[in-house]
Amino acid sequence: MMSLSYQSNTEGNEDKLTYPWRKLGVAFAVMIFIALLAAGVGAVNIHPLIILKILMSKLPFVHIDPNWQHTYETILLQIRIPRVSLSCLVGGTLAISGATYQGLFRNPLADPYLIGAAPGAGLGATIVLATSVPTFFQGINILPLAAFVGAIGAVSIAYFTARNSDGLPLATLILAGVAIASLTTALSAFILIRSDPDVRPVLSWLMGGFIHAQWKHSIMILPYLIPTVIVMLVHGRLLNVMQLGEDHARQLGVSVENIKLLLIISATLSTAAVVAFSGLIGFVGLIVPHSVRLVWGVDYRFILPMSAISGAAFVTLADLVARTIINPIELPVGIVTAFCGAPFFVYLLRYRRYVAM
Amino acid sequence: MDKQNKDKLRIYIMISILSFLFMTCSGNLSTNEPRNTNKILDTDTSNVMPDSSSLYSDIFPYAVMDSRGKIITFTKPAEKIVVLDNAALDTIYSIGEWHRVVATHDFASYPPQASEIPKVADAFNMNLEAIIELDPDLVFVFYETFVSDLEDAGLKVLYLESLGNDLEETTELITMWGRITGNIDRAEKESLLFDERVSTIQGMLSNTDSELKVFQDVGDLWTPGQNTLMNTVFELLKLDNIAKDVSGYVQMSPELIVDRNPDLIIALNPNSITTNSIFKDVNAVKNKRVIKMPSDALSNAGPRFALGIEELAKVIYPQIFGNE
Numbered sequence: 264m265m266s267l268s269y270q271s272n273t274e275g276n277e278d279k280l281t282y283p284w285r286k287l288g289v290a291f292a293v294m295i296f297i298a299l300l301a302a303g304v305g306a307v308n309i310h311p312l313i314i315l316k317i318l319m320s321k322l323p324f325v326h327i328d329p330n331w332q333h334t335y336e337t338i339l340l341q342i343r344i345p346r347v348s349l350s351c352l353v354g355g356t357l358a359i360s361g362a363t364y365q366g367l368f369r370n371p372l373a374d375p376y377l378i379g380a381a382p383g384a385g386l387g388a389t390i391v392l393a394t395s396v397p398t399f400f401q402g403i404n405i406l407p408l409a410a411f412v413g414a415i416g417a418v419s420i421a422y423f424t425a426r427n428s429d430g431l432p433l434a435t436l437i438l439a440g441v442a443i444a445s446l447t448t449a450l451s452a453f454i455l456i457r458s459d460p461d462v463r464p465v466l467s468w469l470m471g472g473f474i475h476a477q478w479k480h481s482i483m484i485l486p487y488l489i490p491t492v493i494v495m496l497v498h499g500r501l502l503n504v505m506q507l508g509e510d511h512a513r514q515l516g517v518s519v520e521n522i523k524l525l526l527i528i529s530a531t532l533s534t535a536a537v538v539a540f541s542g543l544i545g546f547v548g549l550i551v552p553h554s555v556r557l558v559w560g561v562d563y564r565f566i567l568p569m570s571a572i573s574g575a576a577f578v579t580l581a582d583l584v585a586r587t588i589i590n591p592i593e594l595p596v597g598i599v600t601a602f603c604g605a606p607f608f609v610y611l612l613r614y615r616r617y618v619a620m
Numbered sequence: 621m622d623k624q625n626k627d628k629l630r631i632y633i634m635i636s637i638l639s640f641l642f643m644t645c646s647g648n649l650s651t652n653e654p655r656n657t658n659k660i661l662d663t664d665t666s667n668v669m670p671d672s673s674s675l676y677s678d679i680f681p682y683a684v685m686d687s688r689g690k691i692i693t694f695t696k697p698a699e700k701i702v703v704l705d706n707a708a709l710d711t712i713y714s715i716g717e718w719h720r721v722v723a724t725h726d727f728a729s730y731p732p733q734a735s736e737i738p739k740v741a742d743a744f745n746m747n748l749e750a751i752i753e754l755d756p757d758l759v760f761v762f763y764e765t766f767v768s769d770l771e772d773a774g775l776k777v778l779y780l781e782s783l784g785n786d787l788e789e790t791t792e793l794i795t796m797w798g799r800i801t802g803n804i805d806r807a808e809k810e811s812l813l814f815d816e817r818v819s820t821i822q823g824m825l826s827n828t829d830s831e832l833k834v835f836q837d838v839g840d841l842w843t844p845g846q847n848t849l850m851n852t853v854f855e856l857l858k859l860d861n862i863a864k865d866v867s868g869y870v871q872m873s874p875e876l877i878v879d880r881n882p883d884l885i886i887a888l889n890p891n892s893i894t895t896n897s898i899f900k901d902v903n904a905v906k907n908k909r910v911i912k913m914p915s916d917a918l919s920n921a922g923p924r925f926a927l928g929i930e931e932l933a934k935v936i937y938p939q940i941f942g943n944e
Contacts, residue, residue, distance in 0.1 A: 305873075305875050306873035306875040306876045306879075307873075307875045307876060307878075307879040333901065334878050334879055334881065334901060337878050337898060337900075337901050338875045338878050338879065341897060341898040342874050342875050342878065342898050343875065392839075399889060399891040399892065399895075404892070404895075456742055456744050456745075457726070457742065463838075463839060463840065463842050463869070463871075464839040464840040464842070467840055467842075467871060468840070474840070474841055474871065474873075474874060475840075475874075475896075477896070477897060477898065586873055586875075590873070590876075591863075591865070591866065591870075591872060591873045591876045592866060592870045592871060592872070592873070593841070593870075593871040593872065593873050594871075
């Protein structure tokens with residue numbers, strides 16, 4: 264059956280029945296290390312001691328005379344750390360949503376953008392960036408809102424197209440998603456072609472990035488991420504059962520239709536929320552879950568949290584490269600995720616004896 | 621399913637690549653790299669048969685070397701011209717030869733009369749049939765994609781890449797259009813006027829040595845660096861471009877914008893700078909010197925460019941240029 268076609272790569276002496284908390288702990292520590300590294304390095308060179316002093320001075324009951332340039336404080340606390348925070352949240356969300364979709368659709372090509380979220384968000388962003396629609400409405404940037412609405416709208420259309428009286432056939436949903444994607448992409452292309460020829464803002468948005476990251480972005484997406492990520496995390500066991508096929512799962516007493524609806528809503532809401540502020544960062548939601556599966560095996564109870572942690576670390580690292588490799592120029596982070604991620608993934612495919620789903 | 625998913629990806633990549641390609645060739649709005657300077661030849665045309673019956677025997681024959689190195693020869697004024705370039709539209713209008721322009725592209729923004737003539741091209745495509753039907757005796761383009769298609773259709777094509785970073789090329793182009801349209805007197809007047817306006821500004825600023833640090837945000841923190849026409853304008857206006865250590869248009873690191881602390885920010889969307897908390901300590905924001913471009917006059921390197929420089933000078937140095 265589907266799930267049996269994976270090679271389990273669990274090595275070592277650990278008891279396979281106990282949950283591998285230790286691996287998650289180590290991965291989390293690595294992620295924290297990468298986040299600290301990303302906070303310490305940037306286009307402007309700030310000495311680690313000064314960084315430490317600035318951070319210490321923000322703690323309660325600690326008084327340090329601010330003998331550093333005050334711009335360093337802005338750069339560290341208003342630009343760099345918010346950016347690391349946002350990239351962790353976005354990377355983690357894309358990866359866990361990708362893992363959820365791969366499990367739910369039992370499709371190795373599934374990623375969080377599978378059923379229309381990306382082209383929908385892209386259309387929303389293109390309308391704002393490339394037409395006369397004002398980017399700022401009463402001082403509020405409407406770009407994230409447009410992207411969010413676009414993503415939810417496209418997925419909803421695909422969902423209601425595919426839904427019938429028997430439930431939700433997943434293959435039909437994917438096809439409906441592809442159709443909606445083609446339509447919205449064509450619309451975006453049409454708008455782009457008819458617009459002012461300076462398409463750089465649209466292009467850099469389509470490639471994804473964190474150049475505008477602020478604290479409030481992290482805070483604004485948390486209300487969407489906390490419930491949806493918890494829903495995805497607790498469905499690991501049921502996703503394992505779903506690997507046997509929907510009919511088997513039903514026979515085992517799983518309410519398949521409810522799970523499908525709940526997981527699609529969760530993955531879509533969280534993806535739409537992060538895409539609104541980061542643009543379309545490709546590749547992460549596809550390869551991070553696969554890499555986790557290749558290295559540590561097929562149990563979704565483990566794949567889901569491990570994907571979230573690895574995704575956060577991967578995207579943060581990619582953003583660190585994107586903003587420092589050609590100082591003082593910013594690269595779209597999507598270029599870096601693909602450029603560094605693809606060779607690593609090819610290596611895994613080659614040497615971990617992957618058998619496709 | 622594999623295939624459809626790949627298709628989705630492919631469409632994305634296609635759009636990206638198309639946009640990317642277009643970005644690099646739409647030089648009149650976004651001059652990316654230093655370009656080969658266009659050599660306009662007006663000497664050594666002895667091998668071309670002179671048109672002795674012409675009223676314009678002192679102008680024609682006239683030869684221009686295009687951006688491919690091909691010599692384009694004119695023996696009489698071009699009567700019906702399809703102009704697919706904004707700077708050229710501006711130039712032809714300024715020398716009073718607008719009646720020769722029979723069609724243009726969708727992005728023509730100036731002069732106002734541009735809205736009344738047929739549009740035969742957009743960002744990616746050219747309507748060859750419509751162009752052929754107009755039976756023009758010259759098609760002017762600034763990118764090479766369709767040059768051979770047009771020539772295969774038997775049309776005379778002048779292909780000149782957009783300007784690099786040198787304002788002198790603008791005056792050369794005014795003279796060139798004067799010759800092509802047979803109105804060399806007016807063109808020479810306009811080109812002198814252009815030089816005068818620019819040097820007047822230079823003269824008025826000659827005693828100013830306070831180098832204001834400037835950052836221009838053309839959208840999403842993309843900014844012109846070295847080897848751009850905008851950088852030339854900044855130098856002329858005694859402004860110190862904080863992105864002058866890079867070449868062409870780049871997306872600038874926000875950390876560095878804060879660190880380099882510009883005194884003046886010219887933004888596409890001043891709101892996007894002033895409402896962004898990360899820029900709150902930047903001099904330009906603190907001193908309320910985040911401005912919008914006064915007009916679109918600086919988007920094309922035609923004669924109106926001088927007006928654009930004057931407008932910007934007035935906004936930046938009201939004490940010197942007055943503010944009527």
